[in-house]
Amino acid sequence: MMGRTFQLFGHGIAYSASPVIMAAAFDALSLPHRYVISDVTEREFPATLEALRGSNGGANVTVPYKQTAAELVDELSEEAERLGAVNTIEVRGERLIGHNTDYPAILDELDAFGTSFRRAAILGAGGAAAAVMLALQTRGIESVTLARRDGTWEAAPAEIPDCDLLINATPIGTQSAELPVARELLRADLAVFDLVYRPTPTALVAAARELGAPARAGAGMLAGQGRRALEIWIGQAVPADPMLTALLSTLGASHV
Numbered sequence: 001m002m003g004r005t006f007q008l009f010g011h012g013i014a015y016s017a018s019p020v021i022m023a024a025a026f027d028a029l030s031l032p033h034r035y036v037i038s039d040v041t042e043r044e045f046p047a048t049l050e051a052l053r054g055s056n057g058g059a060n061v062t063v064p065y066k067q068t069a070a071e072l073v074d075e076l077s078e079e080a081e082r083l084g085a086v087n088t089i090e091v092r093g094e095r096l097i098g099h100n101t102d103y104p105a106i107l108d109e110l111d112a113f114g115t116s117f118r119r120a121a122i123l124g125a126g127g128a129a130a131a132v133m134l135a136l137q138t139r140g141i142e143s144v145t146l147a148r149r150d151g152t153w154e155a156a157p158a159e160i161p162d163c164d165l166l167i168n169a170t171p172i173g174t175q176s177a178e179l180p181v182a183r184e185l186l187r188a189d190l191a192v193f194d195l196v197y198r199p200t201p202t203a204l205v206a207a208a209r210e211l212g213a214p215a216r217a218g219a220g221m222l223a224g225q226g227r228r229a230l231e232i233w234i235g236q237a238v239p240a241d242p243m244l245t246a247l248l249s250t251l252g253a254s255h256v
Contacts, residue, residue, distance in 0.1 A: 002056070003032035006233060009048060009069075010062035013039055015175055015198055017250055018060060021226045024246035025238050033234075046072055052091050058233040059089040060226070063171060066127030073098035083134055085127030088229040099232055102131035105224030110139055113191055113214055117141045117165040121156070123180050124169035125149055128195055132169050141165070160185045168194040168204055177203045188212040197222050200253035219247050220256040 008018050014037065022035035038059075040048045045065055049072050052059060061069045069086040070076060073096040080086050086098035110117075118141065122132050125147035136143045144159050146152050160166060160181065172180040173196045181204075186192070192208035197218035201209065208215035223244040230238045248254065 005057045006035045007038045007059045020250045021243040021247050024242045028242040053094045061087050079103045083130045085130050090232050101225040101228035105221045106135040109221050119163045120165035121160050121163040122167050129169035165191045173202045200251040216256050
């Protein structure tokens with residue numbers, strides 16, 4: 001079998017653990033493929049995407065290009081079209097097909113809490129936040145979005161007390177101890193889902209757990225979206241356990 005190269009497109013993404021989970025999947029399936037990080041500027045991104053045409057590879061897309069990718073590909077899956085965001089690109093000859101595997105991975109993470117939620121506060125307004133919002137709608141959970149770009153971030157102290165789920169869909173807390181919201185807004189009956197996975201647990205997850213709140217970091221989501229992306233590229237089922245196990249080992253964590 002000829003080896004194939006898959007890539008992760010983004011900017012400022014040297015920290016990404018995606019190569020770790022993909023390597024684990026390749027090993028589990030005895031595939032000769034490789035997965036590399038392609039850190040590109042906004043100016044370089046369109047040409048980098050175009051270079052995929054006709055190749056035997058594929059790509060993941062992360063911050064800050066998920067929404068731009070949706071505008072550049074030739075066709076969108078149903079989920080990607082609804083979200084206006086692409087995190088997985090499939091190459092079909094000269095055509096580029098955009099998918100969104102964040103959405104089903106988020107559904108899995110919501111279900112993993114093992115409880116139902118009434119209202120969620122979403123921090124952020126990018127491609128990941130859009131996937132979160134659609135997942136919440138699918139599960140019948142009301143949501144409010146708090147974002148710096150539209151001035152709603154300042155409403156957090158008023159909105160979060162009326163929520164039973166807080167979701168961080170921003171990069172805040174990546175490789176840092178920074179909290180995306182004031183610690184005083186956290187409470188025991190406010191579940192936390194932090195899409196950030198490095199470190200695991202994140203500062204937000206750790207703070208929530210100190211109060212006795214159920215909390216999950218983003219490792220499970222990363223592994224879940226990566227597994228689905230790989231299934232799109234290679235057209236076969238991919239085992240979940242090796243990917244998550246490798247990721248948690250890299251992060252020095254025992255669970256998400």
